[in-house]
Amino acid sequence: MTHLRIDDLYDIALPQQPAVSPSGEVVFVLRRADRDADRDVTALWRAEGPLTSGPADRAPAWSPDGRTIAFLRAADGPAQIWLLPMRGDAVPEEAAERVTALPLGAGPPRWSPDGTAIAFTAPVSSGPIDLDAPIEIDRLDYQADGAGLLRSVTTQVHVLDLTTGEVTQVTTRHRHTGDPAWSPDGTRLAFPAALDDDTDLTGNLAAYVLDLETGADRVVLDGSAGPVTWTPDGRALLIVGRRDTRAGHAGLLLAPLDGGPVVDLAAGLDRNVMPGETGYPGARPQVTGDGRAVLFCVRDAGRTDLYRVDLSGGPARRVLGEAGHVVSEAALAPDGTLVAVRSTPTSFGDLVRVEPDGGTRTLYSGARPLLPYRERVFTVADGTTVHGWLLRAPGASGPQPLLLDIHGGPHNAWSGSADPARLYHQVLAARGWSVLVLNTRGSDGYGEAFYTATYGAWGEADARDFLDPLDELVRDGLADPARLAVTGYSYGGYMTCYLTAHDDRFAAAVAGAPVSDVTAMVGTADLGHHIGVRELAAEPWAAPERYVAQSPLTRVGEVRTPTLLLQGVADLRCPIGQSQQWFAALRERRVPTRLVLYPGAAHEFLLTGRPSHRADYNRRVIDWVTREEH
Known part of the structure; x- marks a missing residue:
């Protein structure tokens, strides 16, 4: 069997964003990594081959009559909406026509039911953007990961009239709006949006309906509204979200426009x-x-x-x-x-x-050709069941060096499916390592009580969920206790720091975009306030002792594990200072450490950043955990 290499990242092609015509014809986006350009390229494809050449085409949407595809193309600036007429099998890409030219670009196109208009979101500014001018800030939502300081930019709903070519901004009073959905009769748009002056504090996102003729809008659901769509009779919205702003499961909410009771169709x-x-x-x-x-x-x-x-x-x-x-x-x-x-x-x-x-x-x-993850179930000391997967080369026997990899969120989850972002799993397994991934308390997919178990108890609630399975694998003769390593990204980086500050079993650690000081994170991260009140259960001044207990930095003096830190410079979700503090403390204490910074990289760079950065990240994880001098 030919095993995967890190350079295979450049050969992986991922289908995305499928769209189906009224008659069943399928178009999708194919994403590849371009080594020479050091970027991902995306183009529209059909099953039989490419439809466009890219390099930045995405978000295809069929017209109601199936004769045209609207899509986003970033040619010589921000993405704009283009139209491509479909003329049977031979569709010349040169026939594509740009239909928007907005200064900050456009969002995914949504066709009206009669095909005469397209609704979409677009960023707008209330005035000229002077990059050298002082920035006056009076709200907490002044930055966004990947975008930086937002200044006067908000996201608003627009409508393109395909008959006249005119683009009209149809929302003005909302700070930020999500993707719009047309009513079945084409007279209204529904969308999630932040409106209240204190939304930056409350996290309230409401579902609105806008009457396009009168310009009046009204709230259909207050709480945490996500994507919306309509019922066929136009009398209710289907909303992914919650009826409150607490953290927890999102439901599939059926919200009648007449004010009737909201029903969660997925509650059972x-x-x-x-x-x-x-x-x-x-x-x-x-x-x-x-x-x-x-x-x-x-x-x-x-x-x-x-x-x-x-x-x-x-x-x-x-x-x-x-x-x-x-x-x-x-x-x-x-x-x-x-x-x-x-x-x-x-x-x-x-x-x-x-x-x-x-x-x-x-x-x-x-x-x-991939090595398979094998499903495992562990029971930790308090009786909680922890679900996970162990990756080992087929036929491997006896204790192996083992890497524990921790997911982010903390409410994401491992699945046992192939992971194009973490090719180091496959490379290490082929080199005689085991890789363990666990869905511990806080992970998604095991009920809301399990999901919320880490609230106000980061690290404290889930540490044993990681350590007890390691003990079991050592007892079973599958893991070498002298060669245990730990890594993770985002919340996984936080737990990497937390575990090495509370346990000395790990011979090596790699923390990607970690959180080391939760007090500093709440004050500096783009979503810091909401992480504080939703995840950590209080503001720092209201529960200082809890913040001390949940901050790995509190116990950094106990860390002995050689630690590599991998950090995007433009990361605003887990800001660069979090890695810098951990690196400085370890270096000052002569603990082997290294800090690697990726210029221009935002929090999601491991998934969508430069291919060279993603490949480098993977190689560095392998090199650090396999260094014999650890």
Whole structure:
């Protein structure tokens, strides 16, 4: 068997963002890494081959008559909306036409039901942006990871009239709006948005309906509103979110426009509804062609499944999903054609058509020769069951050096599916290592009580969930106690610091974008306030002793583990100072340490950043944990 190498990152192609025409024709985005340009390139594809050449085409959307595809293209500036007429099999890319020219670009296109208009979000500024002028700040939401300081920029809903070519901004009073959805009759738009003056403090996101004729809007749901869509009769919205602003599972909320009771159609599952976003799988809810049911995704035991539930209520049933599989996107056509992107234990990403009998037909495959993750279940000291996976080369026997890898969030989850961001798993396993991944308390997919178990108790609630399984693997003769290493990114970086500050068993550690001082994080991170009140359960001054207990920096004087820190310079989610503090303390105490900074890299660079940075990250993890001098 030919084992995966880090350089194979440049050969991995990932299908994304499928779109299905009214007659069932499928178009999707294919993402590849371009070594020479040191960037990801994206182009529109059909099953038989490329439709456009890219290098930055995405978000395809079919017109209601199936004759045109609207998509985003970033040619010589920010992404704009383009139209590509579909003329049978031979579609000349040169026929594509740009239809917006907004200074800060446009968001994904949403066709009106009659095909005469396209709604979309776009960033706008209330005045000229002077990069050298002082920036006056009176709110906490003044920065965004990947964007930096927002200044006067907000996101607003726009409508493009395809008859006249005119673009109209239809929202003005909302600070930030999410993607719009057309009502079935084409007279209204629904969208999530922040409006209140104190939204930066409360985290309140409401679901609005805007009447395009009068310009009046009204709130349909207050709380934590995410993606929205309409019921076929136009009398209610389907909203991914909550009726409050507390942290916890998102539901699939049916919210009548007449003010009737809001019903969570997914309540019986006790699972988190997943609309999909960078780093988190899932798909936006979509109403079936007969108007009787809605398809949506939930996280369950690590994997992400596609479910169907009747709009009238009743139990939800699984449509697509199995152990080790992750549905990351899905698209449904009026004729019932359903396509989805899923990763599996042997594929980084397949595009599949779901047949009426529940079977699947592969339209595009990202299968590779991969070593398989083996499912494991552990019982920790207090009786809690912890689900995980152990990666070892087939036929391996006896104790091996072992790397414990910790996911972020803390509410993300491992799945046992192929992971294109962490190729070091495969490389280490081929070199005689074991890799252990665990869905400990706080992980998604095991019920809301498990999900919220780390609130106000970061590290304290979940440390034994990592350490007890390691003890078991050592007792079973599978792990070498003298060669245990730990790594993780984001919350995983936090736990890497926390564990090495409380336990001396690890011979090496790699902390990616860690949090070392939660007090400093709350005051400097782009979402710091909301992390404080939702995750840490209080502001720093209200519970200083809790912040001290949950900060790894409090016990950095106990750390003996050689530690590598990997950090994006432009990371505003886990700011650079968090790594700098940990590095400085270890260096001052003569603990072997190194800090590697990635210029221009935001928090998600391990997933979407420069390919050279992603490859370097993977190589450095391998080199650090395998160094004999540790």
